[in-house]
Amino acid sequence: MTDATRVHDRAIGKVATGIPGFDHIASGGLPAGRTTLVSGSAGSAKTLMAAQFLAEGIKQFGEPGVFVTFEESAEDLRRNLASFGWDIQAWEEQGLWAFVDASPDPEISSVVLGEYDLGGLMARVGYAVQRVGATRLSMDSLGAVFNQFAQTSSTRREMFRVAAHLKKLGVTALMTSERRQEYGEIARYGVEEFVADNVVILRNLLEEEKRRRTIEILKFRGTEHHKGEYPFSIVNGEGMACIPLSALELSQGSTSKRITSGSPDLDTMCGGGFFRDSIILISGATGTGKTLMATEFLQGGISQGERCLLFAFEESRDQFTRNAQGWGMDVRAMEESDQLRVICDYPESAGIEDHLLAMKREIDEFRPDRIAVDSLSALERIATIRGFRQFVIGLTSYVKQQKVAGLFTAATPQLFGGSSVTESHISTITDSIILLRYVETEGEIRRGITVLKMRGSPHDRGVKEFRIDGSGMHIGRGFGNVVGIVSGNPQHLDVG
């Protein structure tokens, strides 16, 4: 080893892949000038990641790449990857992308009679790298090499030589490999992990009958990365997108600027309104007025000239528009003036990770001052507990990063009292929690509201009665001598 390479070894740079979210998990990207092994079971999106590494390199950084394929033909890849919006043929014509097609050709029949090396492959790889001036290279997949050639010690030795050759070419390389199961030995042929100092694992898990994809960086020798499994999703027309959750270690809302909740009564209860960059959770049984509170929250923002975004998972657009009308809010006019955007979606229309990515995209595009989600708990039913928790953390942290106010509603399963899964996942992250409750007293069902938590501010600790009429929500007096409302067991204290 020369002095120059030793110095290089000591400080390993990173090459940003451009794959959304991945570079954050990878603390910058793939180790520069090294080979990273991407191992995964069948259908875990290995080929996609290999291709996207090159595609983003071209799109975002103008860096040419070489794709070495041992399994699918170049023709198949061009066609299959077109659905992600990548015109590979155009890139080939512009000298930005080169294939080394080493897939089995049915027209060619080869017989192995004696010793060989993979000199032909290496020469072609070197030629392609030189031809386009590649700095990135993907090889898909190692296992397919072993299918074409016997699984002998000489094939293994040759794969080591290929890896060494890549290092000499100076490219940052990504090499895929199959594994049989989601956990356990890293790869199938017992050689791959030694070929690369860096290992990334893609998983396609079936949990509680739901598909869940995750990505984990197992090791980056001599350089940093985030540990653990992170969810990722495959977005049509874009490719894979990872969801880094560790950005979430939250910078707590630091502003002391207050904004109106949309209800002067509630503002008073909260000690002067919500905080500008805070997360507010509204929890209550069905029909207690959660959607109304979300509506008033948006209306309050619009009256101050703010931009408001609503994600509605429980009602159709027509339903929401009609209900809002009933409370004196003209949704259409507000949307036309571009102050309001309402996104209605069925929870079941996509996986939970897809929802999160779609919501982030809307937030990025619309740049709202306020965001409301009605309800967060509607998404519980499409996710595993772990997936939902990651979703909630991912969403709240993203909202916080944008320094905007977020109001989320959560439905409790019982009509009286109780808490929801959403609540238990989100309560420590939220700055404010407001409970809406049915109260049975003096032979009738009434509604009660209480501010359970209001971070960084004094607030009214009582349970107040409220009414809903054509002009919205009106908070009245306390329930006096009734206790146990929040827990769902109201009892009258005998006075005297």
Place this chain on the structure above:
Amino acid sequence: MSNGQLQLVLFITGDGTRGQRAVGNLRNLCSGVLSDRCHYEIVDVLEQPDRAEASRIMATPTLVKTSPVPDRRVIGDLSNADDVLAALEIDV
């Protein structure tokens, strides 16, 4: 060679011993049982990587029968002439 019905191309990497052994064995084959029937060419993939690409060569040494069709290939140092001829589907 003028009536060369048989076209063979041998791909090797540099001047390594395995490749040179294959070159020697091919010469013997062409001057022996295949005398006057074959036209052969030797390609060093380090010098002509474009030829390796065009012929989709993975391993070296690889001997390719380009004519007559079908394309038949043998990987190895060609030490056993009978096996090589059988694999290339050449009758002598």
